[in-house]
Amino acid sequence: MDGEELTAQETALYDRQIRVWGANAQRRLTKSHILVSGIKGTVTEFCKNIVLAGVGSVTLMDDNLVNEESLNANFLIPPDENAYRGKTVAEICCDSLKDFNPMVLVSVEKGDLSTRSTEFFEKFDVVVIGYGSLATKKAVNEKCRKLSKRVAFYTVDCRDSCGEIFVDLQDYKYTKKKLEEKVECELNFPSFQEAVSVPWKPIPRRTAKLYFAMRVIEVFEENEGRKHGECSLLDLPTVLEIKKKLCEANSVSESHIPDSLLERLITGTIEFPPVCAIVGGILAQEVIKAVSGKGEPLKNFFYYDAQDGKGVMEDISNSFTS
Amino acid sequence: MDTQQQQQQSPVQGAKVLMVGAGGIGCELLKTLALSGFHDIHIIDMDTIEVSNLNRQFLFRRSHVGLSKAKVARDAVLRFRPHINIRSYHANVKNPEFDVDFFKQFDVVLNGLDNLDARRHVNRLCLAADVPLVESGTTGFLGQVTVHVKGKTECYECQTKPTPKTYPVCTITSTPTKFVHCIVWAKDLLFAKLFGDKNQDNDLNVRANKAATTSKETDDVFERAEDEDIEQYGRKIYDHVFGYNIEAALANEETWKNRRRPRPIYSKEVLPESLTQKNGSAQNCSATDDDSTVSSMPLLGLKNPQELWGLTQNSLVFIEALKLFFAKRKKEIGHLTFDKDDQLAVEFVTAAANIRAESFGIPLHSLFEAKGIAGNIVHAVATTNAIVAGLIVIEAIKVLKKDADKYRMTYCLEHPSRKMLLMPVEPFEPNPSCYVCSKTPLVLEINTQKSKLRDLVDKIVKAKLGMNLPMIMHGASLLYEVGDDLDDIMVANYNANLEKSLSELPSPVINGSILTVEDLQQELSCKINVKHREEFDEEKEPEGMVLSGWTQSPALNGESASTSNNESASTSNNESAVDVTESSSGPEIASKKRRLSDNDKRETENVESEDDDLMEIENPITVSKKKRRVA
Numbered sequence: 001m002d003g004e005e006l007t008a009q010e011t012a013l014y015d016r017q018i019r020v021w022g023a024n025a026q027r028r029l030t031k032s033h034i035l036v037s038g039i040k041g042t043v044t045e046f047c048k049n050i051v052l053a054g055v056g057s058v059t060l061m062d063d064n065l066v067n068e069e070s071l072n073a074n075f076l077i078p079p080d081e082n083a084y085r086g087k088t089v090a091e092i093c094c095d096s097l098k099d100f101n102p103m104v105l106v107s108v109e110k111g112d113l114s115t116r117s118t119e120f121f122e123k124f125d126v127v128v129i130g131y132g133s134l135a136t137k138k139a140v141n142e143k144c145r146k147l148s149k150r151v152a153f154y155t156v157d158c159r160d161s162c163g164e165i166f167v168d169l170q171d172y173k174y175t176k177k178k179l180e181e182k183v184e185c186e187l188n189f190p191s192f193q194e195a196v197s198v199p200w201k202p203i204p205r206r207t208a209k210l211y212f213a214m215r216v217i218e219v220f221e222e223n224e225g226r227k228h229g230e231c232s233l234l235d236l237p238t239v240l241e242i243k244k245k246l247c248e249a250n251s252v253s254e255s256h257i258p259d260s261l262l263e264r265l266i267t268g269t270i271e272f273p274p275v276c277a278i279v280g281g282i283l284a285q286e287v288i289k290a291v292s293g294k295g296e297p298l299k300n301f302f303y304y305d306a307q308d309g310k311g312v313m314e315d316i317s318n319s320f321t322s
Numbered sequence: 323m324d325t326q327q328q329q330q331q332s333p334v335q336g337a338k339v340l341m342v343g344a345g346g347i348g349c350e351l352l353k354t355l356a357l358s359g360f361h362d363i364h365i366i367d368m369d370t371i372e373v374s375n376l377n378r379q380f381l382f383r384r385s386h387v388g389l390s391k392a393k394v395a396r397d398a399v400l401r402f403r404p405h406i407n408i409r410s411y412h413a414n415v416k417n418p419e420f421d422v423d424f425f426k427q428f429d430v431v432l433n434g435l436d437n438l439d440a441r442r443h444v445n446r447l448c449l450a451a452d453v454p455l456v457e458s459g460t461t462g463f464l465g466q467v468t469v470h471v472k473g474k475t476e477c478y479e480c481q482t483k484p485t486p487k488t489y490p491v492c493t494i495t496s497t498p499t500k501f502v503h504c505i506v507w508a509k510d511l512l513f514a515k516l517f518g519d520k521n522q523d524n525d526l527n528v529r530a531n532k533a534a535t536t537s538k539e540t541d542d543v544f545e546r547a548e549d550e551d552i553e554q555y556g557r558k559i560y561d562h563v564f565g566y567n568i569e570a571a572l573a574n575e576e577t578w579k580n581r582r583r584p585r586p587i588y589s590k591e592v593l594p595e596s597l598t599q600k601n602g603s604a605q606n607c608s609a610t611d612d613d614s615t616v617s618s619m620p621l622l623g624l625k626n627p628q629e630l631w632g633l634t635q636n637s638l639v640f641i642e643a644l645k646l647f648f649a650k651r652k653k654e655i656g657h658l659t660f661d662k663d664d665q666l667a668v669e670f671v672t673a674a675a676n677i678r679a680e681s682f683g684i685p686l687h688s689l690f691e692a693k694g695i696a697g698n699i700v701h702a703v704a705t706t707n708a709i710v711a712g713l714i715v716i717e718a719i720k721v722l723k724k725d726a727d728k729y730r731m732t733y734c735l736e737h738p739s740r741k742m743l744l745m746p747v748e749p750f751e752p753n754p755s756c757y758v759c760s761k762t763p764l765v766l767e768i769n770t771q772k773s774k775l776r777d778l779v780d781k782i783v784k785a786k787l788g789m790n791l792p793m794i795m796h797g798a799s800l801l802y803e804v805g806d807d808l809d810d811i812m813v814a815n816y817n818a819n820l821e822k823s824l825s826e827l828p829s830p831v832i833n834g835s836i837l838t839v840e841d842l843q844q845e846l847s848c849k850i851n852v853k854h855r856e857e858f859d860e861e862k863e864p865e866g867m868v869l870s871g872w873t874q875s876p877a878l879n880g881e882s883a884s885t886s887n888n889e890s891a892s893t894s895n896n897e898s899a900v901d902v903t904e905s906s907s908g909p910e911i912a913s914k915k916r917r918l919s920d921n922d923k924r925e926t927e928n929v930e931s932e933d934d935d936l937m938e939i940e941n942p943i944t945v946s947k948k949k950r951r952v953a
């Protein structure tokens with residue numbers, strides 16, 4: 001691989017992980033640029049992980065002012081009101097992250113992600129949307145797809161003790177180790193829009209219920225104009241109504257999505273830190289894989305639920321219908 | 323706050339937890355515990371911070387290098403959760419102050435340890451104190467979390483731990499076939515012989531060549547005369563170990579019938595007449611170098627540790643490194659043991675292993691790779707540690723809520739198995755034949771006339787049973803004990819016993835004898851049924867005794883190196899890496915839960931016992947074969 005070699009300092013710092021993914025992967029990591037928006041618990045964990053791993057740069061977007069709630073599940077914000085008053089979440093987290101690894105450039109980008117032009121995303125190799133709205137996720141994903149270079153696109157969302165990751169790597173080639181040989185593989189990812197439009201009926205029944213439940217919540221927040229997590233038990237009737245409509249439209253029975261699961265998702269609005277650590281860890285691993293081109297990536301949804309303890313990958317694409 | 327979280331919070335806030343280990347998993351765990359609302363956390367770690375920790379132990383900064391991990395981790399977490407109680411202990415968990423009473427004050431113990439020995443010790447204390455234990459380990463992208471509650475689930479030692487990779491002596495001394503064999507030879511034999519304790523047993527052939535043997539039978543080529551030129555001495559050693567010894571071995575035709583014949587290598591074939599003129603001398607390097615930074619590489623124009631050196635470069639490094647030891651570190655010669663952080667030692671061992679590899683037609687390796695093998699360096703990344711720490715907290719909360727039906731062991735896989743990257747499995751019930759939690763007697767086959775009590779203490783009681791302060795009894799007769807409070811007469815008695823064969827002891831231990839071995843600190847006592855046996859196979863049973871019904875402890879030397887690369891990283895190229903990659907790709911999991919009556923031995927799984935983030939991984943494949951039920 002071309003490009004300059006790792007410095008002695010980098011080799012010493014990254015020694016243990018170079019033993020996991022090799023020096024070439026480390027070099028690719030140090031040249032990668034990551035855009036992250038929506039900095040709550042899970043994204044905080046993700047940022048810590050990739051900064052430690054030694055990516056080239058991390059750009060943070062989150063203009064929310066720091067308040068009591070943002071301290072929850074976030075170890076990047078010191079709980080000193082004098083220190084955080086008037087600052088945005090991105091600004092405070094940026095200061096802390098810089099400290100984790102001086103070799104990574106961490107910066108803040110102000111403004112609304114969804115209004116950014118397509119060109120804006122060209123600077124990045126990876127875009128991660130945390131806790132985004134349905135419209136934002138669709139729009140940003142489409143912009144990334146319009147670029148001539150491949151921008152790896154991820155969304156992440158945690159509610160109650162559940163988490164969801166979505167991955168779009170477009171047409172993605174990677175090497176896989178099979179016995180002693182390295183095998184070239186290719187995967188074709190659907191866009192976010194395509195993935196969430198897949199008809200439910202042909203999707204195998206053993207597919208994680210969370211996939212369907214998260215779509216219901218997404219539509220609910222979109223229809224009602226709510227921000228992420230802006231809901232309570234009072235909203236349950238409306239949510240169940242949406243579930244009914246979606247199930248009917250997809251010709252599946254309503255038992256497809258347990259009401260109890262929907263209830264958990266709308267009432268568990270405070271993040272559960274262990275789940276943030278788990279989902280933020282998986283997300284970082286996937287980003288590291290995609291940047292380094294090594295290892296089989298997750299395609300294209302991941303679900304974790306602390307209640308049953310399973311972390312499963314679901315491939316939701318039109319392959320069911322074809 | 324919703325009901326679910328309220329339920330989670332109350333047992334959490336009132337809980338007093340002990341964390342053992344503030345390293346890779348420990349940093350993540352302390353953070354997640356604090357964020358999750360734990361208020362009273364005690365943390366023990368004897369280590370200090372190193373540069374290679376900083377890529378994942380995110381509570382530490384470069385300015386903390388050399389400081390206590392436990393203390394720095396505590397201070398860092400108090401910065402974002404100032405009002406909780408964290409107490410740090412910069413100490414070894416095996417210290418006597420951490421006794422059963424100490425453990426009893428906690429509601430749950432959480433392990434983030436890096437070695438099997440300490441894990442077993444904590445397991446025993448948790449059993450004795452009746453405190454639940456959540457155990458964990460990671461290597462590369464693989465990880466696992468298990469729950470051990472006395473009487474409800476198996477203890478940490480209920481399952482037989484895998485036998486560490488050990489190599490027959492002759493593979494190392496005469497017939498290496500893999501690079502790791504060359505590393506073990508270079509490190510444990512050659513390096514130890516040249517720079518280590520001269521009185522230590524060493525299987526290296528040190529006798530001078532045939533011509534000399536007639537006159538002086540005892541000539542040891544490794545003896546260096548006071549005025550002998552260092553370079554000449556180095557060449558003499560080189561020619562002896564890579565030339566003469568190989569030639570002597572080739573003389574035994576029987577050995578090479580079905581093997582590739584090695585090639586003797588002499589220094590004059592690969593090196594110029596005199597290095598001193600060509601390179602300038604070692605003395606030229608800066609006088610300010612401290613021991614750990616002395617290096618032969620700059621002298622030879624070598625920079626990149628990942629580069630593969632040829633035979634000539636390795637030979638130059640061999641001679642230059644040896645010269646530097648004598649020129650710069652003379653005082654340490656005779657006391658050195660190999661240390662992966664000792665640059666010059668790593669250079670010497672890499673060069674020696676590569677020259678030997680060349681001789682035997684084994685592919686050469688870079689300094690970076692050789693260091694990993696020689697130093698048993700664990701592969702560690704922040705993400706797996708973070709995930710595992712999250713899983714530990716989830717299990718700890720279940721333990722505090724006494725939600726026994728929901729306890730799970732969870733495996734982090736690198737490749738999904740039945741779509742799962744995180745695979746929960748119901749814990750096993752205690753193994754009724756576990757000598758640790760079920761007090762089942764062990765059987766020891768030993769030559770009671772030849773083996774000394776010392777052999778029994780070193781090879782069985784300490785190495786295999788993992789006892790820290792053992793006491794050995796035969797009936798009412800006390801044969802041996804360790805402690806500060808013993809008087810001189812007793813110490814003299816015990817020392818005398820150590821040198822006696824078992825059958826000559828004051829209370830003779832013979833076929834059919836039953837020994838009681840106890841560790842008062844661990845509150846562990848076990849019975850050993852002794853069976854006399856005359857002969858042992860030197861290669862297969864090198865210890866000269868066989869213990870059955872026990873949990874194996876790993877060898878603490880580099881011989882377990884080859885097991886350290888058990889993930890599919892490109893940088894590792896031994897077969898264990900491949901095993902895991904292949905086999906975890908699609909196991910089927912049967913749905914039958916193991917019962918108490920189901921005594922078939924579970925297979926052993928990979929164990930790591932590494933410098934740093936420890937690891938021990940149970941290979942996920944075996945899960946599938948063993949019919950555990952997935953929750």
Ligand SMILES: [Zn+2]
Nearest residue numbers: 477480756759
């Ligand atoms: Zn047991």
